[in-house]
Amino acid sequence: MTELSGTRVLVTGANGFIGSHLTERLMDEGAQVTAFCEYNSQCSLGWLDELSPERSEYLDVKLGDIRDKRFVHETVSNVDVVFHLAALIAIPYSYQAPASFVETNINGTLNVLEAVRDTPHVRMINTSTSEVYGTPESVPIAETHRLRGQSPYAATKIAADQLCEAYARTFETHVVTLRPFNTFGPRQSARAIIPTILGQLLAGATTVRLGNLTPQRDLTFVTDTVDGFIRMATTDLPPGETIHLGTGQTVSIADLFTLCCEVTGTNADVIADAERIRPTASEVQVLLSDPSKAKHLLEWQAGTTLRDGLAETLRWLTPRADTHRAAWYQR
Secondary structure, three states, X not given: OOOOOOOEEEEEOOOOHHHHHHHHHHHHOOOEEEEEEEOOOOOOOHHHHHOOHHHHXXXXXXXXXXXXXXXXXXXXXXXXXXXXXXXXXXXXXXHHOHHHHHHHHHHHHHXXXXXXXXXXOOEEEEEOOHHHHOOOOOOOEOOOOOOOOOOHHHHHHHXXXXXXXXXXXXXXXXXXXXXXXXXXXXXXXXXXXXXXXXXXXXXXXXXXXXXXXXXXXXXXXXXXXXXXXXXXXXXXXXXXXXXXXXXXXXXEHHHHHHHHHHHHOOOOEEEEOHHHOOOHHHOOOEOOEOOHHHHHHHOOOOOOOHHHHHHHHHHHHHHXXXXXXXXXXXX
């Protein structure tokens, strides 16, 4: 294990859900953090806008686009470690605009790989997703399970992961892949399943509208996922290694709804809204991790229970109920 204190690190997608939590944790570790955020005309830093002025002054921000090869190369050349999280992630949106997912998730990853390849001292942690497995042939899912794209989003993440493996094998690029199962917690998109449920309950809904209620997911609280990123960067791993993070337990969407009702102290009914249901062949029915590799190589395991994570998410979400309400009722 090595320490990150004083290390120059770059977080792509630093303004997002997991990226912002990771950025703060890296600052706590004493790293010199550069936050790569997507450029916008408002100069918004997403969730990083919530940093206190005292903390934000120690953060080096680069506003740009992961699809810009030159900009990515210049930014990567000045750091020691790259946490690559920049991606388009909304599965329903990938049905509507698949080309944008190819450009960001595949070409963007290629840009980072090329920059790391040209800068031999840089290490890269690529962020994958459990969606790359599709509906599994067997559970729990080990890292050796075959990959299957059941959505355009999943297909682009598979391609990005395969590029990382190819660069490690062909060019000995120092890249490893972290594959989190479903992460949840404060700052997650209001359209994700847990904020959708909690949000409708907070809004006083007596009937909550969701999609398919039968899929099962392995849910990891965001601080546990971030700890996995830190351990991935501080553990001596061979290029091309892939490790996934999960609790080793699943919960169905229907049971998750019941637990959310318990945490919020509310009583409501749930219905499966046809407009929210994914195409049949695209829906992944179960994602259950085998976390033994992460425990063995990273000495990592999830420490937050689902109930405690939901309670923490609820505490964060409650004062923000009015600003999130519109998205809770959208797909």
